[in-house]
Amino acid sequence: MNKADLGKNCLISISVILLYFFWPTILKAFWETFGGSSTVTLGMFIYNLVGYAILVGILIAIYHKSLKENWIRFWKDRKKIVSILKYTAILFVGVLICNSILKYIFDIGVTQNEADLLGQFEKSPIWILLMVTIYYPIVEVIVFQKTIRQVIQKPWIFILISSLFFGYFNIAFSKITLEALLGTLPYLFLNAVLAFSYYKSDNIMVPIGTKMLYNLIVTMISFL
Amino acid sequence: MQLEMFQRGALKMLDSKLESLTVQVGAIAGNANNATNLNYVIIGLVVVIIVLIIITLLGNKK
Numbered sequence: 001m002n003k004a005d006l007g008k009n010c011l012i013s014i015s016v017i018l019l020y021f022f023w024p025t026i027l028k029a030f031w032e033t034f035g036g037s038s039t040v041t042l043g044m045f046i047y048n049l050v051g052y053a054i055l056v057g058i059l060i061a062i063y064h065k066s067l068k069e070n071w072i073r074f075w076k077d078r079k080k081i082v083s084i085l086k087y088t089a090i091l092f093v094g095v096l097i098c099n100s101i102l103k104y105i106f107d108i109g110v111t112q113n114e115a116d117l118l119g120q121f122e123k124s125p126i127w128i129l130l131m132v133t134i135y136y137p138i139v140e141v142i143v144f145q146k147t148i149r150q151v152i153q154k155p156w157i158f159i160l161i162s163s164l165f166f167g168y169f170n171i172a173f174s175k176i177t178l179e180a181l182l183g184t185l186p187y188l189f190l191n192a193v194l195a196f197s198y199y200k201s202d203n204i205m206v207p208i209g210t211k212m213l214y215n216l217i218v219t220m221i222s223f224l
Numbered sequence: 225m226q227l228e229m230f231q232r233g234a235l236k237m238l239d240s241k242l243e244s245l246t247v248q249v250g251a252i253a254g255n256a257n258n259a260t261n262l263n264y265v266i267i268g269l270v271v272v273i274i275v276l277i278i279i280t281l282l283g284n285k286k
Binding site for chain 2: 017
């Protein structure tokens with residue numbers, strides 16, 4: 001890849017990252033401008049659903065060529081579908097170990113991010129189920145992995161930067177304490193496995209599929 | 225009465241075991257994006273953007 005292409009990719013990546021982080025603020029500003037209620041209503045639910053679907057649409061439109069090519073390649077190769085099951089199993093074992101270390105060595109239970117998600121689930125289970133099984137896997141894999149991969153060619157640097165990026169932003173919205181920093185351990189592991197699966201398969205559908213399956217199972221277990 | 229107490233105790237224990245299992249399996253891979261302190265987010269974004277620009281300028285091959 002020449003410098004001009006790398007520069008173009010870098011610009012697109014930065015735009016996608018900024019769009020992702022400021023999209024909720026943009027949605028909120030529009031809602032308030034047009035006099036939307038501050039309490040949770042069906043109107044707000046539909047508005048957010050459409051708003052987040054638009055973001056998914058924008059991101060897919062930006063990377064439509066490579067996503068389409070990856071999609072076709074994914075369904076042609078059965079090994080890639082099987083690898084989703086393999087990486088999901090790795091995630092379960094790894095996260096179980098990470099969480100056990102946190103709980104039994106550092107006495108850390110649920111992280112703030114996890115608590116927020118659980119709180120949102122109690123308020124609106126359908127909403128959070130859609131978010132964790134469709135929105136997060138598509139949008140976050142594009143934002144935290146594809147954007148970084150477009151710029152960083154060296155695999156191990158890509159995995160490291162992408163994981164630090166994802167881990168940090170899972171605690172950046174709350175108070176950053178030692179407990180919160182330690183709580184990023186499962187997130188670092190999660191993203192490292194997903195980034196590795198992306199690098200190994202050279203197909204973004206593998207980390208997206210893995211994250212969808214993993215989140216679906218965890219959500220089901222958590223709320224049974 | 226004793227049976228009822230035993231059942232209650234067993235249920236309580238099962239409940240705590242399940243809670244512990246949920247905590248351990250947990251870690252939904254998703255960002256709740258519940259902004260209480262945007263300063264850290266902005267600092268993080270600035271760092272990420274600078275890193276990406278530096279890597280682009282330096283150029284990096286496989």
